[in-house]
Amino acid sequence: xxxxxxxxxxxxxxxxxxxxxxxxxxxxxxxxxxxxxxxxxxxxxxxxxxxxxxxxxxxxxxxxxxxxxxxxxxxxxxxxxxxxxxxxxxxxxxxxxxxxxxxxxxxxxxxxxxxxxxxxxxxxxxxxxxxxxxxxxxxxxxxxxxxxxxxxxxxxxxxxxxxxxxxxxxxxxxxxxxxxxxxxxxxxxxxxxxxxxxxxxxxxxxxxxxxxxxxxxxxxxxxxxxxxxxxxxxxxxxxxxxxxxxxxxxxxxxxxxxxxxxxxxxxxxxxxxxxxxxxxxxxxxxxxxxxxxxxxxxxxxxxxxxxxxxxxxxxxxxxxxxxxxxxxxxxxxxxxxxxxxxxxxxxxxxxxxxxxxxxxxxxxxxxxxxxxxxxxxxxxxxxxxxxxxxxxxxxxxxxxxxxxxxxx
Amino acid sequence: xxxxxxxxxxxxxxxxxxxxxxxxxxxxxxxxxxxxxxxxxxxxxxxxxxxxxxxxxxxxxxxxxxxxxxxxxxxxxxxxxxxxxxxxxxxxxxxxxxxxxxxxxxxxxxxxxxxxxxxxxxxxxxxxxxxxxxxxxxxxxxxxxxxxxxxxxxxxxxxxxxxxxxxxxxxxxxxxxxxxxxxxxxxxxxxxxxxxxxxxxxxxxxxxxxxxxxxxxxxxxxxxxxxxxxxxxxxxxxxxxxxxxxxxxxxxxxxxxxxxxxxxxxxxxxxxxxxxxxxxxxxxxxxxxxxxxxxxxxxxxxxxxxxxxxxxxxxxxxxxxxxxxxxxxx
Ligand SMILES: Nc1ncnc2c1ncn2[C@@H]1O[C@H](COP(=O)(O)OP(=O)(O)OP(=O)(O)O)[C@@H](O)[C@H]1O
Ligand SMILES: [Mg+2]
Numbered sequence: 001x002x003x004x005x006x007x008x009x010x011x012x013x014x015x016x017x018x019x020x021x022x023x024x025x026x027x028x029x030x031x032x033x034x035x036x037x038x039x040x041x042x043x044x045x046x047x048x049x050x051x052x053x054x055x056x057x058x059x060x061x062x063x064x065x066x067x068x069x070x071x072x073x074x075x076x077x078x079x080x081x082x083x084x085x086x087x088x089x090x091x092x093x094x095x096x097x098x099x100x101x102x103x104x105x106x107x108x109x110x111x112x113x114x115x116x117x118x119x120x121x122x123x124x125x126x127x128x129x130x131x132x133x134x135x136x137x138x139x140x141x142x143x144x145x146x147x148x149x150x151x152x153x154x155x156x157x158x159x160x161x162x163x164x165x166x167x168x169x170x171x172x173x174x175x176x177x178x179x180x181x182x183x184x185x186x187x188x189x190x191x192x193x194x195x196x197x198x199x200x201x202x203x204x205x206x207x208x209x210x211x212x213x214x215x216x217x218x219x220x221x222x223x224x225x226x227x228x229x230x231x232x233x234x235x236x237x238x239x240x241x242x243x244x245x246x247x248x249x250x251x252x253x254x255x256x257x258x259x260x261x262x263x264x265x266x267x268x269x270x271x272x273x274x275x276x277x278x279x280x281x282x283x284x285x286x287x288x289x290x291x292x293x294x295x296x297x298x299x300x301x302x303x304x305x306x307x308x309x310x311x312x313x314x315x316x317x318x319x320x321x322x323x324x325x326x327x328x329x330x331x332x333x334x335x336x337x338x339x340x341x342x343x344x345x346x347x348x349x350x351x352x353x354x355x356x357x358x359x360x361x362x363x364x365x366x367x368x369x370x371x372x373x374x375x376x377x378x379x380x381x382x383x384x385x386x387x388x389x390x391x392x393x394x395x396x397x398x399x400x401x402x403x404x405x406x407x408x
Numbered sequence: 409x410x411x412x413x414x415x416x417x418x419x420x421x422x423x424x425x426x427x428x429x430x431x432x433x434x435x436x437x438x439x440x441x442x443x444x445x446x447x448x449x450x451x452x453x454x455x456x457x458x459x460x461x462x463x464x465x466x467x468x469x470x471x472x473x474x475x476x477x478x479x480x481x482x483x484x485x486x487x488x489x490x491x492x493x494x495x496x497x498x499x500x501x502x503x504x505x506x507x508x509x510x511x512x513x514x515x516x517x518x519x520x521x522x523x524x525x526x527x528x529x530x531x532x533x534x535x536x537x538x539x540x541x542x543x544x545x546x547x548x549x550x551x552x553x554x555x556x557x558x559x560x561x562x563x564x565x566x567x568x569x570x571x572x573x574x575x576x577x578x579x580x581x582x583x584x585x586x587x588x589x590x591x592x593x594x595x596x597x598x599x600x601x602x603x604x605x606x607x608x609x610x611x612x613x614x615x616x617x618x619x620x621x622x623x624x625x626x627x628x629x630x631x632x633x634x635x636x637x638x639x640x641x642x643x644x645x646x647x648x649x650x651x652x653x654x655x656x657x658x659x660x661x662x663x664x665x666x667x668x669x670x671x672x673x674x675x676x677x678x679x680x681x682x683x684x685x686x687x688x689x690x691x692x693x694x695x696x697x698x699x700x701x702x703x704x705x706x707x708x709x710x711x712x713x714x715x716x717x718x719x720x721x722x723x724x725x726x727x728x729x730x731x732x733x734x735x736x737x738x
Contacts, residue, residue: 003527003530003531007516007519007527010519010523011516011518011519014518014519014559015518237514237515237516237517238510238512238513238514239514239515239516241480241510241514242508242510242514242528242575243531244479244480245478245479245480245503245506245508246503246528246531246532247500247503247504247531247532247533248531405482
């Protein structure tokens, strides 16, 4: 089994084209995409986001919040009336607006949940995540105290009941980190001032994450399909038949292939992330266990895809055709080429059938939503990827066992 | 694994329940591919150390037989024993007993000859050091030691065939199956392969060799089975086969013209079997040498002008022809 894997790796390394495709081609592609999505690591240079606001409270406190937000370099506040705002969003002209409802000042004094509301276009949930994360911390800082934290979370949940749970977790994490100080359940006498400077929460730009994860998964699918095709190559060359003469069991031959496909896939992902770290400053050290988990899960799902394809197809030419079609389709709907959030809702729903979607979302979880490894949302994505890999590998073994009989 | 030690000298454990040591016993093999029958009840036995030929035209069922014997194809019916092992019950042991050289060259083109041999040998759990030694020996044997680190894709067809054969020998099988190993090959490589085969045979390896070249079968094989349309139509030593169907050598004499008078004159001095076909006399004989001169003298005395004389020996070709009514090679 391992002998097969070692041999496959040797063959793979002897094949310059495959090596190039696997390890070099993705690099210019990542570069290209990350430029396209404006994903350099330095978010400080980004243009300020226009934040539409409506101040219904019209108190000193509410005014203060507006001013403070406006003073942030990444946000430029534009005030408007509630009716206008609702019309804008309804028409899709604007994505979102922050409403400070009446009674804000009183609630602040009383330490009650703040009547703030973010209304946004349902179709643009993703952008909301970005905005939310930028806002929540600052808002709480201006409005508040540490004691607000739990209320803020509850408030956020109540106000946004329809939000995707991953997004919610991301925002929660954001909010929590902005209340900072670290010891959430620690001493009660802790200073109530927010201590985390903006610098410290510098996450990876979503554009960069998108570029890296999207490209990585797509290129991985292509290269594992090539590896899978080596099974068919062996069939055409007669070496598969010759392997069957040996004491190896037929399944071991396939398992060997799976091992080598997984190893190559993991190496490819690792190299891409290292590259993105060195060149684009993607902060991969932020969550190393999470990254390892995602790399393993993604490699497993993708290599399962490659092996499955090889056992379905009848010839290498067929694999190539099928690969191009399936990988491009999956990449397109799964968000490898264009981020899922800019796609129409129906397409976003369809995305769940692609490996790309789960993988890219998982990488978002790590690098941008900054979810902990133990987060159920993140673990769920890992589980889905492993599940996809398991099913594909299982089907591949079944098909292979049936096909192997006709090889003699 | 101890059984497989020694330089190509199979150390065969005797079949205890048999008086004669059959290395391979094939009983009533039947196989069809869908509706296409490929084997219709093939049986033969091969003694240990025997060079056994399976001779037959294209599509006769040679590869099918070899595929079944080498465990990768399941027969519809029949029983195969290799050494002491039942093929069906103990395919693993059978696989370790045999080496298979396929009709097609099956090597990794992107790897060197050495790497290929290393890989194929490693599948049989030969200890690494032993394997290295054996590879060196084998490369020497096949005259490819100096090219061992070149990629297979740079080899000529004949060189690839040599490595293809070498790769089946590294685990020192007791039995070697070779399926038409000399198809499409240059004379130099062919001779080298023949030399190696003779060496292996001398060292006691049991060899099953399929071919549709009767010259090869005649040259090497201790015993031959002739197979056609999935049926063994004759088997035995070369001499036994030559005697099947009462075939005799014949002298064919072509005359300028033959009158009835001349025919009767010739008929009186010719003993044994003969027949006239137009201007040709076929005289069947068991001793061409003495009969030939007698025939020529007799004919000229009878006043017949001889145009051509042809000696028709009995060989596998004529045996095949007489058994099937068709040529071995079309
Ligand atoms: N995979 C297959 N599917 C269907 N029919 C097959 C298959 N393999 C062989 N046959 C048929 O079975 C018969 C025996 O074929 P086989 O390959 O054993 O012949 P062979 O003696 O090895 O011929 P050759 O000298 O051409 O190699 C032929 O009629 C062939 O067409
Ligand atoms: Mg054949």
